Amino acid sequence: MKILKWFFALLILLVIVAGAIAWTLPADVAYRYVASQLGPVSLVGVRGTVWQGHADGVSVFGRDLGELDWQVEKAPLFARRLHADLRIRGADIDTSGLIERA
Template identity: 40%
Template sequence: MSDALPARRRRRWWPWLLLLLALLLVGVWTLPASLAYRLIADRLQDVAAAGLSGTLWEGRASSLLVKGRDWGQLDWRLQRWPLLQGRTEVTATLKGTGLDLNGQIDRAADRALQLRQVAGQLDAAWLGPALGLPLFIPTGQIELALPL
């Protein structure tokens, strides 16, 4: 009879473990974008986001700053299942002054980034700082269509 009591106690913790796992799963599934950003903000050296809404999986930043320059509004959708394979797949749309881009960003387990299906347009002036020619100010529109 003394062996029956420990077995009964062992069975009692199973419902609590299942409840804890369910709560953890719901917490991750509905994780607010603002909380997720706070958890990783220190690793994003030159990138800052403001006006976050939605969840980690599907959300929006009303302002994305890269090295102090405002790139505009970022909308994203993070795919859940590739994460189980160590990959990150994000579909993103970036809309700002003179900038309207969308596409898919993939990051493999080896941390290599790949841009796919990038399309949109941007003012040529966005290239000015990248060219490093202070007297040269590009003008016009650049149309992008990378169907890779």
């Protein structure tokens, strides 16, 4: 019975640590893992967190678009939805938009 209590305590501790890592995950670390899945989109100078960050440059099919800022809402993720606010600023483009995915 004592081993079971230790197992549950360790499991709770691991969940807390994983949550803390996900809450503060640097954007450049996450980008390294998903860069191969973004296809023709590439980012340069990624900083901030996964939830709120900045990229010094974003390019699509080799064409530089400018800087990218993003902000992802955390609460909708609990309902398996994504709400992200994006803004691209460059020489030829200045646009913003909201991405929503269920």
